[in-house]
Amino acid sequence: MTAGQTAGRAADLAGHLATHLVASRLAGAVATPAGHCFDNVRRMLAGDPDHTFGLSGWRGATVDDAVEALRACGVTLAEDPTALPHVDPAAAVAALDRHRQGFAAVAAARGRVLVATGHAFALLPHYQALACALEAAGCTVLRTFDSRRAHFRAADGEPASIRYFSGVASVVVHGSIVHTHRASFMEAVLAEAGGRRGVDAVFADHGFAGAAVEAGVPTYSIADVNDPALPLAQLQGRTDGVLVIDDGLNPITYEPLTAAIVGGAS
Numbered sequence: 001m002t003a004g005q006t007a008g009r010a011a012d013l014a015g016h017l018a019t020h021l022v023a024s025r026l027a028g029a030v031a032t033p034a035g036h037c038f039d040n041v042r043r044m045l046a047g048d049p050d051h052t053f054g055l056s057g058w059r060g061a062t063v064d065d066a067v068e069a070l071r072a073c074g075v076t077l078a079e080d081p082t083a084l085p086h087v088d089p090a091a092a093v094a095a096l097d098r099h100r101q102g103f104a105a106v107a108a109a110r111g112r113v114l115v116a117t118g119h120a121f122a123l124l125p126h127y128q129a130l131a132c133a134l135e136a137a138g139c140t141v142l143r144t145f146d147s148r149r150a151h152f153r154a155a156d157g158e159p160a161s162i163r164y165f166s167g168v169a170s171v172v173v174h175g176s177i178v179h180t181h182r183a184s185f186m187e188a189v190l191a192e193a194g195g196r197r198g199v200d201a202v203f204a205d206h207g208f209a210g211a212a213v214e215a216g217v218p219t220y221s222i223a224d225v226n227d228p229a230l231p232l233a234q235l236q237g238r239t240d241g242v243l244v245i246d247d248g249l250n251p252i253t254y255e256p257l258t259a260a261i262v263g264g265a266s
């Protein structure tokens with residue numbers, strides 16, 4: 001295949017992905033009202049651990065900083081609190097390509113990787129495909145603290161464990177996978193795994209991703225328009241792997257994105 005043919009194929013793929021992102025409402029006009037986004041910005045700036053994601057960059061930041069961080073990730077927020085934000089599909093495709101490149105690099109190096117999600121109801125199949133492909137490439141997909149309960153408590157104080165589903169860490173309480181934004185789970189996992197010296201890359205979201213960025217580990221994350229902590233970290237130069245899309249849709253809608261990361265790295 002010539003260089004021109006390769007470039008044309010890449011352009012076609014980007015076009016198909018952009019079309020899918022808008023049609024599925026992963027990007028384009030997304031479902032979360034602007035007012036909810038601004039509410040979460042204020043919660044982050046107040047230091048709410050469900051919105052800081054374990055990152056420290058919110059200290060000294062302003063609402064304008066958070067809005068600029070989202071804008072830099074392709075998000076347009078209207079002043080009308082009932083209006084829907086718009087995610088530029090081209091920005092999402094570009095971020096997705098950074099995920100593809102990071103995936104390819106760690107796969108080629110047969111690195112040590114952590115894969116985790118606090119949004120298992122939507123994103124678990126996506127991360128499972130990444131973890132399985134990384135293992136097939138010879139990577140070590142870490143499973144630190146698998147099923148060990150003594151170290152963890154959920155936000156409501158209930159005993160919790162980290163369990164791995166095809167290599168993907170999620171938080172389990174009373175036998176059920178729970179939705180969590182907290183960073184404490186990944187902070188413990190990273191400490192046990194040796195921190196940035198023991199982990200080459202992280203693919204994750206929410207507090208799992210924020211804790212990894214805070215620790216200085218190369219991190220490829222998914223963030224929603226109403227979760228400003230990771231975009232703010234990217235604006236501050238602490239990561240370049242933030243993909244902003246709707247993170248709570250039917251798992252099937254993420255399959256073309258997963259294929260672009262895994263297949264594009266082959």
